[in-house]
Amino acid sequence: MARLIMILRRFGQALPTLVGIIVVTFLLTRALPGDPAAYFAGAAADAESIEEVRVMLGLDRSLPEQFWIYLGDLAQGDLGMSISTGQPVLTEILTRLPASLELTLTGLLIAVVIALPLGILAATRPGSWVDHLCRLIVTAGVSLPIFFTGLFLVYIFYYLAGWAPSPLGRLDIFFLPPPHVTGFYTIDALLAGDVETFQAALAQLALPALTLAIFALAPLARMTRASMLQVLSSDFVRTARANGLPPGQVLSTYAFPNALLPILTTLGMVFSFLLGANVLVEKVFAWPGIGSFAIEALIVSDYAAVQGFVLAMALLFVGLNLAIDIAYTVIDPRVSLDA
Amino acid sequence: MTSVPLLTIDELSVAFKTRKGTVQALHGVSFTLEKGEIIGLVGESGSGKSVTAYNVLGLLGPAARVTGGRIGFGGMTMTTARESALREIRGREISMIFQNPRGALNPIRPVGRQIEDVLREHSDLPRHKLKGAAIDMLHQVRINEPERRYAAYPFELSGGMCQRVMIAMALACEPALLIADEPTTGLDVTTQKAIMDLLVELARARHMATLLITHDLGIAAQYCDRIMVMEKGRLVEGGATADLFRAPRHPYTRKLIAATPRPDSTLADLIASTGTPARPAAEAPATAVAPNAVEPLLEVTDLVKEYPLAEKTKASGLGPLQRWFGRTPQTAGKDEPGQPPAGVFRAVDGVSFTVMPGESVGLVGESGCGKSTTSSMVARLLDPTSGAIRFDGQDIAAVPAGRFARSPLRAGIQMVFQDPTDSLNPRHTAFAAIAEPIRRLATPGDGPALTRRIEALADRVGLPRELLSRFPHQLSGGQKARVGIARAIAVDPKLLILDEPTSALDVSVQAVVLELLDGLRRELGMSYLFVSHDLNVVRLLCHRVLVMHRGRIVESGPAERLLTSPDHPYTKALIDAVPHFVPDGDPAAPTPEAAALKLAGE
Structure with a gap:
């Protein structure tokens, strides 16, 4: 109960942030160069029809008035219409966000599954070949640009080896998307019991997720190694060893849980990066995600879409930070949600 | 005994492998330990006492290498045993406890579970009996x-x-053997x-042998x-405790014994042991208090420092939100009479004292107990809740x-830190550290x-001039202490606040530093406020002593007089x-406590 109140309070603390984001994105999108009315009216429009569109979109009113209307719409869950696609922004986000999330989370999962054991092994055997391998992978992950890794993987696995399907979207054109439950094609396909579609979706997902994983792996592995090295030299690990506990238990109940806090912080940061940075991956793999949608909207001054995108991201980050804070309190009894 | x-x-x-090559840490150390015997391994830092003890359990890590000799435990040779065999011994046959106990426990695991971990590994107890x-x-x-502490975390x-x-x-x-590595260093005397x-x-009752590593001869x-x-x-000398103290044979033992402050030793005794010539100024008796007619340099009246208690334990002043959420107010931790409004904790509770010019007060x-809070307020690093601090005729408590830091009085009060x-x-560098206050305050x-001024200061505190260009990590503990003292006296303060200035030093170094401080006070006519937990040290350096307990001077x-x-x-x-x-x-008449212990153990 007390914990629930704390969590609600944390949500309350995020409200000012959200208000600020709403105001700033509203102002910024209005300050963008380019005239949305002119774009919407089309190339052949004359000044009069552009003016007509402007009135229709409400862009002729004063800024405070526009903001008031925007807030009213927002309160009803209406994010406005996207000028470029002609769809409601909310619909666009709801269909595209799961695609981005599926990609990001899979990438992150692969990264964690590789990075944590690698970091731990490197820390327990400093100077060994595992340590050198860890350093090599970290350097590669940091220094290779994400679009390069993506194209490189496509070249190897699609063009040369022919193992991967064509890097075009979430599902091969011969498959129908599974019935919408979570919006994650792999999970929805499994829920529908459609193994073939699942395999097809997974095959499409593999290369872009791997690309993201290589990018996300580096900071995670490095932080795991550093954090483990520090904890392994601490007094309480020495106590555990002096008490004759087996190495496995020393690692799993004494060292690793204590090393987890900085790793978790890094994980949260990496996740935030990925959500924003996977726009390149989405471009390379023609992934119908939220990132590519936002870029296109930004280019044509599609203010409603940009506002909706930023707001969705802000909500995600708030939720993510909250989840990490809660995870802290679960791991470390010294951390309280009060702070 | 067998x-x-x-x-x-x-x-x-x-030997240890280091970046600068191999360093020999132990040179042919030999001794034995019988069942049920308690042996003290004493020496100053770097003497190898911890290396010896850690080596018994093979806990030294990959950089250390046994270059000769052996450690036998029971029928086993520990120095050549495999790691898995050592693991069987650790915690079951030989246990170890460490300095800084809070750091030596896993901070995020309940303490009871940590005890269970050891039991599960080494005992035949079934799982459901572990908790009991x-x-x-x-x-x-x-x-x-x-039962309640079982689930507590170390913090x-x-x-x-x-x-x-x-x-x-x-x-x-x-276990048959317990190795205790400075088990009480950093804890209060009681x-x-x-x-x-x-x-x-416990050791006597279980007939358990104990190897006690300590720097404290007492x-x-x-x-x-x-x-x-x-x-x-x-290993320079070993023997039965009484014999060793009555007739120490090795010069180092004699020096160590002499350098340890005792209830009856004087600074001259300590300093004689270190082989350093005593400073000429130290001949004046330690009881030279300034005449009473003089105005006090520092006059502290009814000093109070309150801290709000954490929300959880706040007894009153609940905000509307907390009332909403129905938090049950808890009473404050202390129940002494005359306590402040509930919801606050009084770290310092109405402290009054004076320090005369040239006087040293412990x-x-x-x-x-609030001694550090008090000294921080006097040093004007912390604002008091109420009360007056008159320094040199001015109420400095009024200055936030x-x-x-910008007040002209800042130079008058300086600190030497722990x-x-x-x-x-x-x-x-040492030079920059000493120059800092001069640049700011003078x-x-x-x-x-x-440069001349700093070199003069270095001479005064006995720091060789050529060390002035060194960085702290290139200096020894005693040299760093001298830099800290030189920095504090650089702006000619009238009051020096010394916060446990020697507690991190070895006894022989401590003796020299104490003598230096005493000499400086006489030469420069400073007053000292000497904060310490070590009564023997306080007695050596102070004219008057204030004993604080729970925020008050008791x-x-x-x-x-006070110490006798x-x-x-x-x-x-x-x-x-x-x-x-x-x-x-x-030796036939041990201290009453020791006698009582011997009886209790038999």
Whole structure:
């Protein structure tokens, strides 16, 4: 109960942030160069029809008035219409966000599954070949640009080896998307019991997720190694060893849980990066995600879409930070949600 | 006692691989330990006493290598045993407890579970009996409410409690040998006494051999059957405790004994031991107090510092939100009469005292008694809640701590801090560290003048001039302490606040630094406010002593009188708890405490 109140309070603390984001994105999108009315009216429009569109979109009113209307719409869950696609922004986000999330989370999962054991092994055997391998992978992950890794993987696995399907979207054109439950094609396909579609979706997902994983792996592995090295030299690990506990238990109940806090912080940061940075991956793999949608909207001054995108991201980050804070309190009894 | 020793260390030599090449840490150390015997391994830092003990358990890590000799335990040779065999021994046959007990426990695992971990590994107890056994161990080390403490995390327990948990963990599997590495360093004297009494009592009751590593001769004298003295990786002398103190053979042992402050030693005694010529100024008697007619330099009246209690325990003043959420208010932790409004904690509760010009006043008490808070307020690093601090005729409590740095009075009050390493900026040379306050608070003059001034200060504190260009990590503990003192006296303060200035130093270095401080006070006519927990040190350096307990001064008076015939029960308890030895005393008449212990153990 007390914990629930704390969590609600944390949500309350995020409200000012959200208000600020709403105001700033509203102002910024209005300050963008380019005239949305002119774009919407089309190339052949004359000044009069552009003016007509402007009135229709409400862009002729004063800024405070526009903001008031925007807030009213927002309160009803209406994010406005996207000028470029002609769809409601909310619909666009709801269909595209799961695609981005599926990609990001899979990438992150692969990264964690590789990075944590690698970091731990490197820390327990400093100077060994595992340590050198860890350093090599970290350097590669940091220094290779994400679009390069993506194209490189496509070249190897699609063009040369022919193992991967064509890097075009979430599902091969011969498959129908599974019935919408979570919006994650792999999970929805499994829920529908459609193994073939699942395999097809997974095959499409593999290369872009791997690309993201290589990018996300580096900071995670490095932080795991550093954090483990520090904890392994601490007094309480020495106590555990002096008490004759087996190495496995020393690692799993004494060292690793204590090393987890900085790793978790890094994980949260990496996740935030990925959500924003996977726009390149989405471009390379023609992934119908939220990132590519936002870029296109930004280019044509599609203010409603940009506002909706930023707001969705802000909500995600708030939720993510909250989840990490809660995870802290679960791991470390010294951390309280009060702070 | 049996004829076969429990532990045999035979010509043990250990070397460490470092970046600068191989360093020989132990040179052929030999001694034995019988069943049920308590041996003290004493020496200053770098003497190799910890290396010896860690080596018994093979805990030294990959950089260390045994270059000669062997360690035998029972029928086993520990120095050649495989890691898996050592693991069987650790925690079951040989246990270890460490300095800094809170850091030595896993911070995010309940202490009871940590005891269970050891039991599960080494005992045949079935799983469902582990918890009961862990609670029983907590009970045996006299932790109140062991069922509740079982689920506590180390950060919720005091340092003394954590050390009790460590002892419970170490003794859980009834080991034949316990290695205690400075088990009470950093704990209060009364806690230290309680822990050591408990440890020795448990050891005697279980007929368990104990290897006690300590830098404190008093502890070794009071609790050990035999003492081994180590210096620079060599065992210089060993023998029965009484013999060793009555007739120390090796010069190093003699020096160590002489340098340890005792209830009856003087600064001259200590300094003679270090081989340093005493400073000429030190001949004046230590009781030279400034005449009473003079105005006090520092006058503290009814000083109070309150801190709001954490929300959880706040007794009143609940905000509307908290009332909404129906938090039950809890009473404040203390229930003394005349307590402040509930919801606040009084760290310092109406403290009044004076310091005369040229006088040295000691402020003693245990951790949490408010002595550091008091000294911080006097140093104007912390704002008092109420009360007056008159320094040199002006009420400096009126100046907020944040602005005092710009006050002309800042130069008048300077501090020497406890940790000589942490209180120096690691990126500043000794020269820069000493020059800093001069640049800020005085007129530094041109380059050559400043250099001359700093060189004069270095001479004054006995720091060789060529060391001025060095960084803190290139200096020894004693040299760093000198830099800290030179920095504090650089702007000619009238009052020097010394916050445990020697507690991190070895006894021989401590003796020299204490003598230096005493000499400086006479030469420069400064007043000292000397904050310390070590009563013997306070007695050496201070004219008057103030004893603080729970935020109040419970007793004050001339140092000699107060320490020999204290009135207040707390002062008595404090003095009783100080471990001591009688160097020339009759071995047949041990101290009453030691005698009582011997009886209890039999």
